[in-house]
Amino acid sequence: MAKGVLVDIPKCIGCESCSVACKLWNELEWDEQEKNKTAIDRAKEPNNGLWPEEWTSINRYDPEKDGESVARYVKAQCMHCEDPACVSSCFSKAFQKLPEGPVIYDQSLCVGCRYCMMACPFDVLRYEWKKAIPGVRKCQMCATRVANNQETACTSVCPTGAIIFGDRDQLLAEAKKRIKENGYVDRVFGEKEAGGTSWLYISDTPFEQMRFRTDVTTKPLPSYTEGYMKATPFVGVGWAAILAGLYVFNNKGKEPLD
Amino acid sequence: MELVTTVVSRAGAKMSSVRWKFRMTPMRWVFTGIASAAIAVILVRFVLGLGATTNLNDQWPWGLWISFDVLLGVALAGGGYGTALIVYVLRRDKFYPIARSAMLTSLLGYIVVVLGLLIEVGQWFNFWRPYVSWGHASVLFEVFWCISCYTVIQILEFCEVGTEKVFKGAHKYLKKAMPVMLIIGITLPTLHQSSLGQLFYLMVGKVNPLWWTAFLPVFFLLSSFFVGAGMIVIESTLAGKALNHKVEIPVLRGLVKISAGAMILYLMLKITDMVVRGTFANAFAFDLPSIMFLSELTFGVIIPIIIAFSSLSSTRKGLIWFGILTVSGVIMNRFDVLFTGMGKYLNQYGGSYVPAVSEFIVSLGLVSIACLAYLFLAENFNILGNHGSEHADDIEIKDGKYASTAK
Numbered sequence: 001m002a003k004g005v006l007v008d009i010p011k012c013i014g015c016e017s018c019s020v021a022c023k024l025w026n027e028l029e030w031d032e033q034e035k036n037k038t039a040i041d042r043a044k045e046p047n048n049g050l051w052p053e054e055w056t057s058i059n060r061y062d063p064e065k066d067g068e069s070v071a072r073y074v075k076a077q078c079m080h081c082e083d084p085a086c087v088s089s090c091f092s093k094a095f096q097k098l099p100e101g102p103v104i105y106d107q108s109l110c111v112g113c114r115y116c117m118m119a120c121p122f123d124v125l126r127y128e129w130k131k132a133i134p135g136v137r138k139c140q141m142c143a144t145r146v147a148n149n150q151e152t153a154c155t156s157v158c159p160t161g162a163i164i165f166g167d168r169d170q171l172l173a174e175a176k177k178r179i180k181e182n183g184y185v186d187r188v189f190g191e192k193e194a195g196g197t198s199w200l201y202i203s204d205t206p207f208e209q210m211r212f213r214t215d216v217t218t219k220p221l222p223s224y225t226e227g228y229m230k231a232t233p234f235v236g237v238g239w240a241a242i243l244a245g246l247y248v249f250n251n252k253g254k255e256p257l258d
Numbered sequence: 259m260e261l262v263t264t265v266v267s268r269a270g271a272k273m274s275s276v277r278w279k280f281r282m283t284p285m286r287w288v289f290t291g292i293a294s295a296a297i298a299v300i301l302v303r304f305v306l307g308l309g310a311t312t313n314l315n316d317q318w319p320w321g322l323w324i325s326f327d328v329l330l331g332v333a334l335a336g337g338g339y340g341t342a343l344i345v346y347v348l349r350r351d352k353f354y355p356i357a358r359s360a361m362l363t364s365l366l367g368y369i370v371v372v373l374g375l376l377i378e379v380g381q382w383f384n385f386w387r388p389y390v391s392w393g394h395a396s397v398l399f400e401v402f403w404c405i406s407c408y409t410v411i412q413i414l415e416f417c418e419v420g421t422e423k424v425f426k427g428a429h430k431y432l433k434k435a436m437p438v439m440l441i442i443g444i445t446l447p448t449l450h451q452s453s454l455g456q457l458f459y460l461m462v463g464k465v466n467p468l469w470w471t472a473f474l475p476v477f478f479l480l481s482s483f484f485v486g487a488g489m490i491v492i493e494s495t496l497a498g499k500a501l502n503h504k505v506e507i508p509v510l511r512g513l514v515k516i517s518a519g520a521m522i523l524y525l526m527l528k529i530t531d532m533v534v535r536g537t538f539a540n541a542f543a544f545d546l547p548s549i550m551f552l553s554e555l556t557f558g559v560i561i562p563i564i565i566a567f568s569s570l571s572s573t574r575k576g577l578i579w580f581g582i583l584t585v586s587g588v589i590m591n592r593f594d595v596l597f598t599g600m601g602k603y604l605n606q607y608g609g610s611y612v613p614a615v616s617e618f619i620v621s622l623g624l625v626s627i628a629c630l631a632y633l634f635l636a637e638n639f640n641i642l643g644n645h646g647s648e649h650a651d652d653i654e655i656k657d658g659k660y661a662s663t664a665k
Contacts (some may be wrong), residue, residue: 091396128307128380129308134380161450229396
């Protein structure tokens with residue numbers, strides 16, 4: 001059963017326990033540059049609070065609700081697409097989508113072309129630019145924990161239930177129930193976005209005011225290049241055959257060129 | 259300064275030696291200088307990493323090196339497969355005099371691309387991974403296989419020329435293999451030239467609709483084909499000055515007309531594409547992307563077509579203008595797809611990218627290395643000449659300047 005996480009944005013109080021749990025479980029290094037940043041600062045920076053050693057980030061936005069500006073904390077991390085662009089874009093299979101949900105990365109297979117970063121529909125991949133031998137870094141959705149029937153580190157510590165771990169199908173039903181009950185925006189971000197993601201977001205304030213890519217395609221991204229790649233071998237062989245025919249025909253009875 | 263080295267190439271009863279020549283001119287010193295600076299930067303890049311030598315960042319994981327060294331390098335080297343198609347497969351023998359130089363330029367272009375890629379990727383020592391770990395859903399997988407195989411094929415094709423002078427024993431075998439190598443050597447670039455365009459098709463909603471289209475592969479392929487003539491004109495003009503060799507106008511004009519034919523097809527497809535997707539409003543919005551898009555088409559395609567099919571192309575000046583405009587048009591196009599096309603999206607939350615000086619140095623350095631290699635090879639092998647196979651034993655030293663063999 002594919003797992004997922006439901007993020008109920010209005011329930012988040014911005015305590016950042018999830019960020020701490022993530023750092024501890026994944027043994028991410030403490031980074032000097034992050035020391036004095038607040039959730040407001042991170043929301044404004046191009047990197048969205050995500051860095052090689054910061055796989056998740058709590059960012060504060062001030063969207064409008066009933067004509068008034070309200071504070072909302074939004075957790076950012078890899079969305080773990082159902083059919084991920086990074087997996088299909090990687091020419092050395094360094095990315096993999098596990099049946100349980102997580103999209104994981106293996107640096108030992110990575111060449112470092114960064115096509116995945118260009119392809120990611122949610123721009124969550126980060127690169128270790130400062131290292132001589134860099135890799136791509138992102139949330140792995142605690143793949144080893146999930147494989148052992150444990151929940152992700154971040155959800156395990158959330159004190160308010162703003163992020164809950166479970167079966168994606170059940171979470172989706174729960175999300176729709178909450179939208180109705182609480183009068184939320186009628187959209188589960190992640191249900192159809194980029195063909196669906198393991199992480200699902202619901203909110204009482206407009207998504208586009210909280211840096212969500214609301215205009216993202218609903219078709220799975222790999223479907224855009226699938227047909228092309230399938231046709232390529234046939235086009236190649238066919239074209240080579242045509243060329244061979246032309247070569248023989250045009251060189252008939254002629255002196256070969258040096 | 260003259261560098262002349264004599265090496266014994268065949269030991270045994272019949273002693274014959276081969277002379278290597280490389281005359282340093284001020285321009286060649288400039289190339290050497292830029293190349294040395296680039297090598298210094300490349301060393302720093304390998305020791306300290308990409309962050310220390312480039313302005314690349316998480317918003318702009320691809321920058322100058324990808325667009326210039328790879329996208330553009332491959333496109334501008336398109337003259338090689340185009341010429342091979344016209345000369346060897348279609349047997350338009352009229353163009354034979356430029357075949358070897360066009361194919362050598364292409365080979366050097368690809369070597370620059372491969373070197374550029376090794377510098378650009380993070381874990382260069384893992385470059386072989388895709389040969390064994392097949393990410394066959396990726397368009398880049400195809401690009402990788404085709405570019406690497408095609409580079410090997412081109413080296414073998416050049417060996418056919420090279421063995422006229424050294425390792426002569428292998429010449430007849432290479433000559434026999436040439437038809438197969440030529441056909442593979444046209445098929446592979448056809449595939450990867452188009453795939454380089456298809457790479458960007460995955461970035462749905464990120465590239466400006468003026469450039470993001472299902473036609474991307476066709477546009478990349480056609481433009482790599484028609485830029486070939488432009489490159490050959492420029493290259494033969496430059497090489498003509500440096501090596502005292504001129505290609506006849508009718509040969510160049512014929513090529514330019516073939517190229518302009520492909521341009522007309524390209525232009526018609528561009529217009530069709532705009533009609534189908536309804537992007538006329540974007541094209542004539544006269545914001546930055548629209549201005550870039552229109553000037554790319556006007557200066558890089560429409561004016562060259564006019565030059566090609568008018569009396570302008572019967573003069574060297576006209577031909578040179580055709581070359582400059584066509585090449586600039588394709589340069590603009592490749593930069594536009596990445597920088598102009600993606601700028602709005604990638605910079606939406608304050609991201610920015612301006613290539614670092616060190617990035618320019620490396621790109622220029624790689625080009626300088628290619629120029630030096632071209633000059634060396636053109637001076638020492640039968641690239642520009644009349645193409646009679648040269649047999650070391652029959653030829654005496656012609657004059658001091660072009661001594662290529664000695665008994």
